[in-house]
Amino acid sequence: MRVNALLADGAGSVYLTTHDGLRPHLHFAPDGQDLQSRVRAVTAGSLAVFTLEAEGERLGVCALDSCRTAFVDTSRGGRRAYCRARCANTEAVRRHRTKRG
Template sequence: MVGVHLAVALVNLESTDSWLPETLEEALQEHQIRRPHVTEPASEQIRAWTKRMRPVFEASSKADRCQSVNALLADGAGSVYLTTHDDLRPHLHFAPDGRDLQSRVKAVTAGGLAIFTMEAEGERLSVCALSSCRTAFVDTSRNGRRAYCSARCANTDAVRRHRRRPR
């Protein structure tokens, strides 16, 4: 789940106009990317990649989402292999640790989005239904029917709908 949560964090970071090498580095550390020293060129390459990930969350159909993820996989994932480093349970890597930061970010996000999309049957990746928000999110709820990124946005939209009703 690290890859899909990193993808969400990057997409949301890019859309908030707070994209700086320092904030990117914090997001990468938070999502367990090792050695996340971010240079300006790496930051710009990761930002360009992040813009390519947004359509995965905005897709209107399973087929569109799969097509977007496949494009990311083609450009970001290398050969997949199983590893058990740092006393972690066996897990997949989509790029060797020796690759540069931007290659590793591309690989982990493309692979994470692919695995999550497969496991969620093409669903559960979305953007907030509140028109003024558009925050990307991963729906990990039991029923998989979340439409909003947070309870706050859901309540805001409910209040707006209520106030528009004729009395």
């Protein structure tokens, strides 16, 4: 699974912590790491947590062949097929033109 590879690369030392009056929470990188490494670690960790919570159902790849961008489906029904409205419109225009012949 690609999420595991991102975790291995970016978030090698996940740990539970409490500080500054905050509730217990996860840290995905040591405090001393540079900003780029910390962002990579938090992004990988957040993607893993989201994948667990959504049971893998809310991650998608744009259905437009020329795009293929990965996205998180935040729609109410969870049936989104395109990463953005522009891609959906491009595909709708293509289908319309194909029908008209």
